[in-house]
Amino acid sequence: MKKIQMVDLGGQYQGIKEQVNATISTIMESAAFINGPEVHAFQKDLETYLGVQHVIPCANGTDALQIAMMGLGLKPGDEVITADFTFAATVEVIALLQLTPVLVDVDPHTFNIDVEAVEKAITPKTKAIVPVHLFGQCADMDAILALAEKHDLYVIEDNAQAIGADHTFKDGRKQKAGTMGHVGSTSFFPSKNLGAYGDGGAIFTNDDELAHTLRGIVNHGMYKRYYHDVVGVNSRLDSIQAAVLRAKLPNLNSYCEKRRAAARKYSAAFSGQPNIVVPVTVNGCGEICQSCNCHVFHQYTLKITNGKRDALVEHLKEKQIPCGVYYPIPLHRQKAYLDERYDENDFPVTNQLVQEVISLPMHTELDDEQITYITEAVIGFLNG
Numbered sequence: 001m002k003k004i005q006m007v008d009l010g011g012q013y014q015g016i017k018e019q020v021n022a023t024i025s026t027i028m029e030s031a032a033f034i035n036g037p038e039v040h041a042f043q044k045d046l047e048t049y050l051g052v053q054h055v056i057p058c059a060n061g062t063d064a065l066q067i068a069m070m071g072l073g074l075k076p077g078d079e080v081i082t083a084d085f086t087f088a089a090t091v092e093v094i095a096l097l098q099l100t101p102v103l104v105d106v107d108p109h110t111f112n113i114d115v116e117a118v119e120k121a122i123t124p125k126t127k128a129i130v131p132v133h134l135f136g137q138c139a140d141m142d143a144i145l146a147l148a149e150k151h152d153l154y155v156i157e158d159n160a161q162a163i164g165a166d167h168t169f170k171d172g173r174k175q176k177a178g179t180m181g182h183v184g185s186t187s188f189f190p191s192k193n194l195g196a197y198g199d200g201g202a203i204f205t206n207d208d209e210l211a212h213t214l215r216g217i218v219n220h221g222m223y224k225r226y227y228h229d230v231v232g233v234n235s236r237l238d239s240i241q242a243a244v245l246r247a248k249l250p251n252l253n254s255y256c257e258k259r260r261a262a263a264r265k266y267s268a269a270f271s272g273q274p275n276i277v278v279p280v281t282v283n284g285c286g287e288i289c290q291s292c293n294c295h296v297f298h299q300y301t302l303k304i305t306n307g308k309r310d311a312l313v314e315h316l317k318e319k320q321i322p323c324g325v326y327y328p329i330p331l332h333r334q335k336a337y338l339d340e341r342y343d344e345n346d347f348p349v350t351n352q353l354v355q356e357v358i359s360l361p362m363h364t365e366l367d368d369e370q371i372t373y374i375t376e377a378v379i380g381f382l383n384g
């Protein structure tokens with residue numbers, strides 16, 4: 001059996017090696033390392049793939065979120081509501097901009113932001129909602145967009161984990177994750193579903209004026225060379241990363257399908273197990289199906305309901321099976337984001353999830369032998 005990895009980037013590279021190497025050597029010869037033609041070409045390709053008016057490439061997914069918030073003109077003291085159960089980058093940029101993060105609980109089935117909790121947290125100071133499409137599945141965008149419209153709030157989608165996912169609205173319309181709100185962001189960190197060979201990120205919007213503002217902010221607030229109209233940052237996607245991403249983008253749908261296929265096999269093997277809750281897909285047809293593309297399985301995350309999650313992590317380590325706990329501590333209990341306004345009773349779901357979740361190896365190169373080895377190890381331990 002091939003050695004099991006949490007993410008197998010080396011294996012994936014073998015399938016695109018010639019193309020990637022050729023395009024990188026073109027860039028080396030041209031020496032257009034920053035803002036070369038590959039960056040613009042990737043931007044155009046991604047706009048077409050996503051069906052969005054504007055893609056603004058930048059240096060990483062954290063910058064993308066920060067720049068989106070800067071572009072919307074959010075001011076210190078404005079309240080921004082986001083999920084308690086996510087990677088810290090989301091809340092970090094809110095705090096860095098001296099906005100006030102307001103963390104709310106999540107849905108126990110999808111792990112995505114709980115829209116009722118969002119509504120309860122809205123105050124006259126609330127300016128934006130940041131849904132995170134966690135683990136590869138969109139948050140409840142019908143309800144979030146309706147709530148935002150009712151209260152005149154911006155919606156900033158943190159789409160670092162769900163690029164390529166479709167959201168099916170209640171009326172049957174489909175839209176790509178990250179393109180439904182006023183602005184969306186993503187990360188091209190190597191292990192993300194569309195990963196570069198270094199850092200990268202992008203911001204998406206259908207708003208022409210906002211796109212113009214964002215393009216200035218990523219480049220020191222310059223709209224004309226050496227005229228700095230607004231305070232900006234330096235956040236660039238380099239040409240080599242753009243070339244890698246451009247070579248990978250045509251494969252993104254098949255990469256997503258490979259992840260879904262692995263998820264289907266995992267879930268079939270775990271079906272009927274009393275102590276395991278497998279991931280649910282609530283969008284489209286409700287199943288992990290070939291056509292609806294609603295879950296792109298950035299992570300395949302189980303809930304272990306008999307209190308043995310930590311022991312299972314240890315057991316898998318001994319069996320050379322990598323796994324992850326995303327996330328072990330709710331953001332509202334992280335030292336950097338403590339706030340006396342939070343009440344433990346407001347976070348029952350997150351507080352439970354941090355004790356129950358475990359993410360299994362998930363990538364495009366998993367084979368049946370590996371999946372069987374992993375599922376047998378999990379089931380054997382929990383029933384042992």
Ligand SMILES: *Cc1c(COP(=O)(O)O)cnc(C)c1O
Binds near residue numbers: 062063086087
């Ligand atoms: C990875 C990630 C980010 C940050 O992306 P970087 O490119 O690492 O800065 C932000 N939000 C979420 C939910 C992520 O998973």
